[in-house]
Amino acid sequence: MKIVAASDHAGVELRQEMADEARALGHEVTDLGPAPGVAIDYPVNGAMVGRLVAAGEYDLGLLVCGTGVGISIAANKIPGIRAVVCSEPFSAGLARQHNNANVLALGARVVGPGLARLIVRDWLNAEFEGGRHARRVDLITDLEAERQ
Numbered sequence: 617m618k619i620v621a622a623s624d625h626a627g628v629e630l631r632q633e634m635a636d637e638a639r640a641l642g643h644e645v646t647d648l649g650p651a652p653g654v655a656i657d658y659p660v661n662g663a664m665v666g667r668l669v670a671a672g673e674y675d676l677g678l679l680v681c682g683t684g685v686g687i688s689i690a691a692n693k694i695p696g697i698r699a700v701v702c703s704e705p706f707s708a709g710l711a712r713q714h715n716n717a718n719v720l721a722l723g724a725r726v727v728g729p730g731l732a733r734l735i736v737r738d739w740l741n742a743e744f745e746g747g748r749h750a751r752r753v754d755l756i757t758d759l760e761a762e763r764q
């Protein structure tokens with residue numbers, strides 16, 4: 617799959633770790649930064665990745681900030697984005713299987729590199745199950761109309 621990754625300044629190292637894991641699993645990863653030492657506000661890159669995934673330019677997005685919270689909130693403002701913050705692999709896998717999450721956000725101050733790789737692995741290896749879950753995800757999509 618085509619994956620786009622970005623972070624704020626707090627998430628640079630963990631973002632690179634996640635991108636490496638995704639590449640090791642055979643995915644094509646575009647890393648949009650920032651470079652080490654470059655400060656960037658998390659809403660900017662959260663929205664950027666959200667827009668790229670929502671537009672279909674990438675299949676999935678990877679995001680990192682200090683907690684994963686702020687950057688996921690920003691991504692979720694983009695219609696079509698279902699961004700999840702995960703701190704363990706179980707929720708990450710289910711977020712794909714049941715919620716069809718298309719963006720994974722991690723907290724660089726929350727999880728270490730080894731755990732981050734396990735989370736990315738389970739998220740990418742899981743597949744959306746459809747069926748009753750598709751109906752529920754559609755109900756989430758319907759909520760986007762309330763933003764108009």
Ligand code: RB5
Nearest residue numbers: 626681682683685686687
């Ligand atoms: C930046 O210091 C920090 O606020 C940010 O990385 C993130 O944790 C916000 O949710």
